[in-house]
Amino acid sequence: MPRHITSFSNDTVKRLRSLREKKARRLEGLFLAEGLRIMAEARDVGVLPEIVACAEGDLHPLAAEIVAQAEAAGAEAIVVPDEIMAKMSGKDNPPLLLGAYRQPRLGLADLDRSTSPMWFVAEKLRDPGNIGTILRTGDAVAAGGLILVDDSADPYSVEAVRASMGAIFTQKIVQVPWEPFLAWLREEPGQLVGTSLQTDHDYLDPTYEQPCFLLVGNEQAGLPDAYEAECDLLVKMPMLGRADSLNAAVATAVMAFHIRASWR
Amino acid sequence: MPRHITSFSNDTVKRLRSLREKKARRLEGLFLAEGLRIMAEARDVGVLPEIVACAEGDLHPLAAEIVAQAEAAGAEAIVVPDEIMAKMSGKDNPPLLLGAYRQPRLGLADLDRSTSPMWFVAEKLRDPGNIGTILRTGDAVAAGGLILVDDSADPYSVEAVRASMGAIFTQKIVQVPWEPFLAWLREEPGQLVGTSLQTDHDYLDPTYEQPCFLLVGNEQAGLPDAYEAECDLLVKMPMLGRADSLNAAVATAVMAFHIRASWR
Incomplete structure (x- = not known):
């Protein structure tokens, strides 16, 4: 079950927010994808987030499915209020779901x-x-x-x-x-x-x-x-x-x- | 000769700034173009700005030419410090030249x-x-x-x-x-x-x-x-x-x- 987080200073919230910066993406080897559409695309090709954040309230069934699959695969999942979603996504009208994914880093x-x-x-x-x-x-x-x-x-x-x-x-x-x-x-x-x-x-x-x-x-x-x-x-x-x-x-x-x- | 303006609250500065907003563009019938390249393109097809702002310091000869032509055609021209250029363009690294042009409003x-x-x-x-x-x-x-x-x-x-x-x-x-x-x-x-x-x-x-x-x-x-x-x-x-x-x-x-x- 996703943990409910209400603090902007929570480590997972700060970590997700940091992924808007190139330096943090490079250090962590992660990147952000926002919104159900793109995260469903990822899931359909077998890619799940390592961290997933969802908005409070009833989740879209497909979103709930992705969160459950990600958790089953070992991901950390959190539920946050809209204000934190907005802060993490940099948008006034934030997505209901966002995820941090591993960069493949191919040669x-x-x-x-x-x-x-x-x-x-x-x-x-x-x-x-x-x-x-x-x-x-x-x-x-x-x-x-x-x-x-x-x-x-x-x-x-x-x-x-x-x-x-x-x-x-x-x-x-x-x-x-x-x-x-x-x-x-x-x-x-x-x-x-x-x-x-x-x-x-x-x-x-x-x-x-x-x-x-x-x-x-x-x-x-x-x-x-x-x-x-x-x-x-x-x-x-x-x-x-x-x-x-x-x-x-x-x-x-x-x-x-x-x-x-x-x-x- | 362009007027030298150093105040953020100058009317022309405020007017140019306002053109970043759709409402002001609609009201004024003007729009902003930034930088020498696009303003030279405009000039080459016979379009001059109605208001032109340039940064302090030596102007590129082509920029000086455009400013002079615009003034000769009745445009208002101002010279402003970098901070005001940055404010008007919304960029930390502002253009050296920007202009307000008339929207053709064709049917x-x-x-x-x-x-x-x-x-x-x-x-x-x-x-x-x-x-x-x-x-x-x-x-x-x-x-x-x-x-x-x-x-x-x-x-x-x-x-x-x-x-x-x-x-x-x-x-x-x-x-x-x-x-x-x-x-x-x-x-x-x-x-x-x-x-x-x-x-x-x-x-x-x-x-x-x-x-x-x-x-x-x-x-x-x-x-x-x-x-x-x-x-x-x-x-x-x-x-x-x-x-x-x-x-x-x-x-x-x-x-x-x-x-x-x-x-x-």
Whole structure:
């Protein structure tokens, strides 16, 4: 049975609250997911929280089920008043359920590129919303996962988890510097595809090979020249207006859906 | 010459600050754009701010040029210390330049559908970032504009303007209830295309007509059945993973780029 907690200074409350900060997430190896929808997604793929907090009052039957399963698996469960829920979630209108989940912390050796024809690789993404949205798109195109190259925003931040709409629990995520990524990439077949302004290759023309590693650059700066030079294929998306770039998550999705369509 | 202001309670400072709120934007008919990049975009398409604020110290030559042009066109210009810039922009790391621009406030009668083969129509979008990102995509595919149907987030909010990366100044924006939109749509040729889970039509198969009006539904609920029923074409994007939807701005972009490609 969940313990009833009414103090803001309770250790579990403080611990959950701390997970809004990157430093605490890194130290604890945990991350927050908020709301029944995403927590049900996690449960449906066999992932349960290690700590779960629910609001006072009657729980939704599905929420009660998740709490019971989490407790049976050894999780700590607490019930807290709305004010504490609001404090933990940073929202005036807090979720009825939130959970702290273990970060898988995978390395390149944990990826089996034969499991999917498409993988996303992103360089120095700064916006956690973009990372979450790319994960969500990855689920839609059955990508194998997202390799975050160099120093990116935290894919386990609350904003990224929320934007992923549950894909944080299904897409494999690896964080790694460029050089080891490149060494790993070249160990086996795999086509590295970058989008660039410095090419005349229209994105509709080439034949995309499998597995395809789709490389996305930083929101402001795009891909460094040295990274473009390593691509097996550079393509350009036509920009018909005044701007010369798309939102990073949008560009990734347009490319991914086109490549998927080209394979049909 | 810009006036030097050091008081938080100065009327112009308070007025600029107030434009972070929807109510003030509606009352004043103005909106904020922050930073040199987007304000240079505006200037390059002939749009100048009615009020402009710059940080103390040497101005970037391009910023100085914009300020001078705005003043010559009758704008009020002020120079303020960093603390006031931070207060007005809501950022610890404030921009060096910000401006208040007039909202065009167009109606359907201001749209000439023959000027573009593609138009975006969005229903009850809640996330201003999505609206801005859709405007940015609209620029990339040379869409004519964005028609916001029913009650949407404010396209002139700071988040939407920022995500638009300048497209707020080039894409035509109309806010209108569904019924008058539909009546206007049917006055002349135009194919209304919706994405839906309730169809077997794959998005790659149909012939898209010009002008095409691409209809995007609310982030949570998608399109109401009654709105889907009005579509000339309903298509489905394949979802290969667990989720049944994409981010609204992502779905719009994937469809728009595919339709553009299908016309080549």
